[in-house]
Amino acid sequence: MKISVYHTPEETPDQNTAACAIAIDVLRATTTIATALSVGAEAVQVFSDLNLLNRESELWPEAKRLRAGERGGSKVEGFDFGNSPLDCTAELMRDKRLFISTTNGTRALQKIQASPTVLAAALVNRKTVVDYLLAQKPETIWIVGAGWEGAYALEDTVCAGAIAQEIIDRTGVSLADLAGNDELVGAVALYNGWKDNLVGLMHHASHGQRLVRLNIIEDIAYCAALDTVDTLPIQREIGVLVKHEG
Numbered sequence: 001m002k003i004s005v006y007h008t009p010e011e012t013p014d015q016n017t018a019a020c021a022i023a024i025d026v027l028r029a030t031t032t033i034a035t036a037l038s039v040g041a042e043a044v045q046v047f048s049d050l051n052l053l054n055r056e057s058e059l060w061p062e063a064k065r066l067r068a069g070e071r072g073g074s075k076v077e078g079f080d081f082g083n084s085p086l087d088c089t090a091e092l093m094r095d096k097r098l099f100i101s102t103t104n105g106t107r108a109l110q111k112i113q114a115s116p117t118v119l120a121a122a123l124v125n126r127k128t129v130v131d132y133l134l135a136q137k138p139e140t141i142w143i144v145g146a147g148w149e150g151a152y153a154l155e156d157t158v159c160a161g162a163i164a165q166e167i168i169d170r171t172g173v174s175l176a177d178l179a180g181n182d183e184l185v186g187a188v189a190l191y192n193g194w195k196d197n198l199v200g201l202m203h204h205a206s207h208g209q210r211l212v213r214l215n216i217i218e219d220i221a222y223c224a225a226l227d228t229v230d231t232l233p234i235q236r237e238i239g240v241l242v243k244h245e246g
Protein backbone atom coordinates (compact mmCIF):
# COMPACT_ATOMS: atom_id res chain seq x y z
CA MET A 1 0.00 0.00 0.00
CA LYS A 2 1.19 3.49 -0.87
CA ILE A 3 -0.75 6.45 0.52
CA SER A 4 -0.57 9.91 -1.03
CA VAL A 5 -2.19 12.92 0.62
CA TYR A 6 -3.55 15.90 -1.32
CA HIS A 7 -4.55 18.85 0.83
CA THR A 8 -7.34 20.06 -1.47
CA PRO A 9 -9.30 18.85 -4.51
CA GLU A 10 -7.39 21.44 -6.54
CA GLU A 11 -4.06 19.80 -5.65
CA THR A 12 -5.32 16.33 -6.58
CA PRO A 13 -4.09 15.03 -9.98
CA ASP A 14 -6.66 15.00 -12.79
CA GLN A 15 -4.90 12.55 -15.09
CA ASN A 16 -5.08 9.25 -13.32
CA THR A 17 -6.63 7.90 -10.18
CA ALA A 18 -5.87 5.60 -7.27
CA ALA A 19 -7.28 2.14 -6.62
CA CYS A 20 -8.91 3.64 -3.54
CA ALA A 21 -9.63 7.35 -3.02
CA ILE A 22 -10.70 8.77 0.32
CA ALA A 23 -12.29 12.19 0.86
CA ILE A 24 -11.84 13.88 4.22
CA ASP A 25 -13.78 16.88 5.51
CA VAL A 26 -13.57 16.60 9.27
CA LEU A 27 -15.36 19.92 9.83
CA ARG A 28 -17.91 18.72 8.92
CA ALA A 29 -19.17 17.04 5.73
CA THR A 30 -17.58 13.58 6.00
CA THR A 31 -18.28 13.51 9.73
CA THR A 32 -21.93 14.28 8.90
CA ILE A 33 -22.07 11.67 6.13
CA ALA A 34 -20.68 8.91 8.38
CA THR A 35 -23.05 9.91 11.18
CA ALA A 36 -26.13 10.02 8.94
CA LEU A 37 -25.43 6.52 7.63
CA SER A 38 -24.66 5.25 11.13
CA VAL A 39 -28.17 6.21 12.34
CA GLY A 40 -29.88 4.53 9.41
CA ALA A 41 -30.01 6.88 6.42
CA GLU A 42 -30.64 4.81 3.28
CA ALA A 43 -27.90 6.69 1.42
CA VAL A 44 -26.20 10.06 1.16
CA GLN A 45 -26.19 11.66 -2.29
CA VAL A 46 -23.66 14.47 -2.73
CA PHE A 47 -23.88 17.54 -4.97
CA SER A 48 -21.63 20.53 -5.49
CA ASP A 49 -24.54 22.45 -7.09
CA LEU A 50 -27.53 23.39 -4.93
CA ASN A 51 -29.94 23.73 -7.87
CA LEU A 52 -29.04 20.29 -9.20
CA LEU A 53 -29.57 18.90 -5.69
CA ASN A 54 -33.05 20.38 -5.63
CA ARG A 55 -33.92 19.07 -9.10
CA GLU A 56 -32.69 15.56 -8.39
CA SER A 57 -34.24 15.35 -4.92
CA GLU A 58 -37.65 16.41 -6.34
CA LEU A 59 -37.67 13.03 -8.10
CA TRP A 60 -37.50 11.31 -4.74
CA PRO A 61 -40.58 10.59 -2.58
CA GLU A 62 -40.92 13.46 -0.11
CA ALA A 63 -41.31 11.07 2.83
CA LYS A 64 -38.02 9.41 1.92
CA ARG A 65 -35.78 12.43 1.38
CA LEU A 66 -33.97 15.09 3.38
CA ARG A 67 -32.01 18.03 2.03
CA ALA A 68 -28.88 19.49 3.65
CA GLY A 69 -27.37 22.66 2.22
CA GLU A 70 -24.40 24.50 3.71
CA ARG A 71 -22.38 27.45 2.43
CA GLY A 72 -19.74 29.27 4.50
CA GLY A 73 -20.58 27.08 7.48
CA SER A 74 -24.22 28.20 7.62
CA LYS A 75 -27.46 26.50 6.56
CA VAL A 76 -28.78 27.50 3.14
CA GLU A 77 -32.29 29.00 3.24
CA GLY A 78 -34.97 26.48 2.28
CA PHE A 79 -33.04 23.33 3.21
CA ASP A 80 -34.01 20.94 6.00
CA PHE A 81 -30.53 21.07 7.50
CA GLY A 82 -27.17 22.82 7.29
CA ASN A 83 -24.30 20.38 7.76
CA SER A 84 -24.23 19.58 11.45
CA PRO A 85 -23.61 15.93 12.36
CA LEU A 86 -25.55 16.61 15.55
CA ASP A 87 -28.72 17.00 13.45
CA CYS A 88 -28.33 13.41 12.24
CA THR A 89 -30.69 11.58 14.55
CA ALA A 90 -32.15 8.12 13.88
CA GLU A 91 -35.65 9.56 14.26
CA LEU A 92 -35.08 12.01 11.39
CA MET A 93 -32.76 10.00 9.14
CA ARG A 94 -33.82 6.35 9.29
CA ASP A 95 -34.52 4.90 5.79
CA LYS A 96 -34.30 8.33 4.15
CA ARG A 97 -31.86 9.56 1.49
CA LEU A 98 -29.88 12.61 2.56
CA PHE A 99 -29.25 14.93 -0.38
CA ILE A 100 -26.32 17.14 0.64
CA SER A 101 -24.25 19.99 -0.73
CA THR A 102 -21.51 21.72 1.26
CA THR A 103 -18.92 24.37 0.55
CA ASN A 104 -15.97 22.01 0.09
CA GLY A 105 -16.62 18.45 1.25
CA THR A 106 -18.98 17.48 -1.54
CA ARG A 107 -16.49 18.93 -4.05
CA ALA A 108 -13.75 16.68 -2.68
CA LEU A 109 -16.00 13.66 -3.16
CA GLN A 110 -16.84 14.73 -6.71
CA LYS A 111 -13.14 15.11 -7.51
CA ILE A 112 -12.46 11.44 -6.72
CA GLN A 113 -15.77 9.91 -7.83
CA ALA A 114 -14.19 8.11 -10.84
CA SER A 115 -11.93 5.99 -8.62
CA PRO A 116 -12.72 2.26 -8.41
CA THR A 117 -13.29 2.63 -4.67
CA VAL A 118 -14.40 5.88 -3.01
CA LEU A 119 -14.63 6.25 0.77
CA ALA A 120 -15.54 9.11 3.11
CA ALA A 121 -13.33 9.43 6.18
CA ALA A 122 -13.29 11.57 9.30
CA LEU A 123 -11.78 11.29 12.77
CA VAL A 124 -15.02 9.77 14.05
CA ASN A 125 -14.81 6.77 11.70
CA ARG A 126 -11.02 6.49 11.33
CA LYS A 127 -10.96 2.89 12.60
CA THR A 128 -13.56 1.71 10.06
CA VAL A 129 -11.44 3.22 7.27
CA VAL A 130 -8.29 1.43 8.48
CA ASP A 131 -10.18 -1.86 8.95
CA TYR A 132 -11.31 -1.62 5.31
CA LEU A 133 -7.84 -0.73 3.96
CA LEU A 134 -6.16 -3.58 5.87
CA ALA A 135 -8.76 -6.03 4.59
CA GLN A 136 -8.72 -4.87 0.94
CA LYS A 137 -5.04 -3.80 0.71
CA PRO A 138 -5.41 -1.42 -2.29
CA GLU A 139 -2.06 -0.82 -3.99
CA THR A 140 -2.51 2.95 -4.26
CA ILE A 141 -4.54 5.14 -1.94
CA TRP A 142 -5.22 8.85 -2.33
CA ILE A 143 -6.46 10.82 0.64
CA VAL A 144 -8.02 14.09 -0.52
CA GLY A 145 -8.69 16.87 1.96
CA ALA A 146 -11.62 19.18 1.35
CA GLY A 147 -9.68 22.20 2.56
CA TRP A 148 -11.45 25.55 2.38
CA GLU A 149 -12.02 27.10 -1.04
CA GLY A 150 -8.69 25.78 -2.28
CA ALA A 151 -6.74 26.43 0.92
CA TYR A 152 -5.08 23.97 3.30
CA ALA A 153 -7.08 22.70 6.30
CA LEU A 154 -5.31 21.48 9.45
CA GLU A 155 -8.20 19.24 10.46
CA ASP A 156 -8.26 17.27 7.23
CA THR A 157 -4.51 16.68 7.25
CA VAL A 158 -4.47 15.53 10.87
CA CYS A 159 -7.15 12.97 9.96
CA ALA A 160 -5.01 11.66 7.09
CA GLY A 161 -2.18 11.30 9.61
CA ALA A 162 -4.46 9.49 12.05
CA ILE A 163 -5.34 6.95 9.35
CA ALA A 164 -1.70 6.40 8.34
CA GLN A 165 -0.44 6.12 11.93
CA GLU A 166 -3.09 3.51 12.75
CA ILE A 167 -1.95 1.47 9.73
CA ILE A 168 1.67 1.75 10.91
CA ASP A 169 0.70 0.75 14.47
CA ARG A 170 -1.36 -2.26 13.33
CA THR A 171 0.94 -3.61 10.60
CA GLY A 172 4.45 -2.46 11.50
CA VAL A 173 4.90 -1.06 7.99
CA SER A 174 7.53 1.69 7.89
CA LEU A 175 6.55 5.29 7.19
CA ALA A 176 8.96 5.25 4.24
CA ASP A 177 7.23 2.21 2.73
CA LEU A 178 3.73 3.63 3.31
CA ALA A 179 4.32 7.21 2.11
CA GLY A 180 3.37 7.92 -1.47
CA ASN A 181 4.35 11.59 -1.10
CA ASP A 182 5.86 14.09 1.34
CA GLU A 183 2.41 15.28 2.40
CA LEU A 184 1.72 11.88 3.98
CA VAL A 185 4.84 12.21 6.13
CA GLY A 186 3.76 15.70 7.16
CA ALA A 187 0.28 14.43 8.02
CA VAL A 188 1.69 11.72 10.31
CA ALA A 189 3.92 14.26 12.04
CA LEU A 190 0.95 16.62 12.54
CA TYR A 191 -1.18 13.82 13.99
CA ASN A 192 1.54 12.66 16.38
CA GLY A 193 2.03 16.22 17.57
CA TRP A 194 -1.68 16.76 18.30
CA LYS A 195 -3.23 13.30 18.91
CA ASP A 196 -3.71 14.07 22.61
CA ASN A 197 -5.41 17.40 21.92
CA LEU A 198 -7.38 17.14 18.70
CA VAL A 199 -10.04 19.56 19.94
CA GLY A 200 -7.27 22.07 20.59
CA LEU A 201 -6.03 21.64 17.03
CA MET A 202 -9.57 22.24 15.72
CA HIS A 203 -9.56 25.61 17.49
CA HIS A 204 -6.32 26.56 15.73
CA ALA A 205 -7.86 25.58 12.39
CA SER A 206 -9.26 28.51 10.41
CA HIS A 207 -12.52 26.67 9.79
CA GLY A 208 -12.78 25.74 13.45
CA GLN A 209 -12.45 29.43 14.26
CA ARG A 210 -15.10 30.21 11.62
CA LEU A 211 -17.49 27.76 13.25
CA VAL A 212 -16.85 29.33 16.65
CA ARG A 213 -17.66 32.75 15.19
CA LEU A 214 -20.92 31.24 13.90
CA ASN A 215 -21.55 29.92 17.44
CA ILE A 216 -21.37 26.34 16.13
CA ILE A 217 -19.38 25.05 19.09
CA GLU A 218 -20.66 21.59 19.99
CA ASP A 219 -19.97 20.25 16.49
CA ILE A 220 -16.23 20.79 16.94
CA ALA A 221 -15.81 18.42 19.89
CA TYR A 222 -18.00 15.83 18.14
CA CYS A 223 -15.96 16.05 14.92
CA ALA A 224 -12.66 15.82 16.84
CA ALA A 225 -13.51 12.55 18.63
CA LEU A 226 -11.59 9.53 17.29
CA ASP A 227 -13.29 6.24 16.37
CA THR A 228 -16.73 7.02 17.81
CA VAL A 229 -18.77 6.10 14.70
CA ASP A 230 -18.63 2.50 13.46
CA THR A 231 -19.70 3.30 9.91
CA LEU A 232 -17.74 3.49 6.65
CA PRO A 233 -19.40 5.45 3.81
CA ILE A 234 -18.56 3.85 0.45
CA GLN A 235 -19.64 5.00 -3.00
CA ARG A 236 -22.12 2.52 -4.52
CA GLU A 237 -22.77 4.61 -7.64
CA ILE A 238 -21.42 7.99 -8.72
CA GLY A 239 -22.27 10.51 -6.03
CA VAL A 240 -24.20 8.04 -3.85
CA LEU A 241 -22.63 6.77 -0.62
CA VAL A 242 -24.00 3.95 1.49
CA LYS A 243 -22.88 2.21 4.66
CA HIS A 244 -20.26 -0.43 3.86
CA GLU A 245 -21.51 -3.81 5.08
CA GLY A 246 -18.36 -5.79 5.48
Ligand code: MLT
Binds near residue numbers: 084
Ligand atom coordinates in the same frame (compact mmCIF):
# COMPACT_ATOMS: atom_id res chain seq x y z
C1 MLT B 1 -17.30 22.12 3.99
O1 MLT B 1 -17.86 21.43 3.14
O2 MLT B 1 -16.44 22.98 3.76
C2 MLT B 1 -17.67 21.99 5.43
O3 MLT B 1 -18.29 20.78 5.61
C3 MLT B 1 -18.42 23.22 5.84
C4 MLT B 1 -19.17 23.03 7.12
O4 MLT B 1 -20.29 22.53 7.09
O5 MLT B 1 -18.62 23.35 8.20
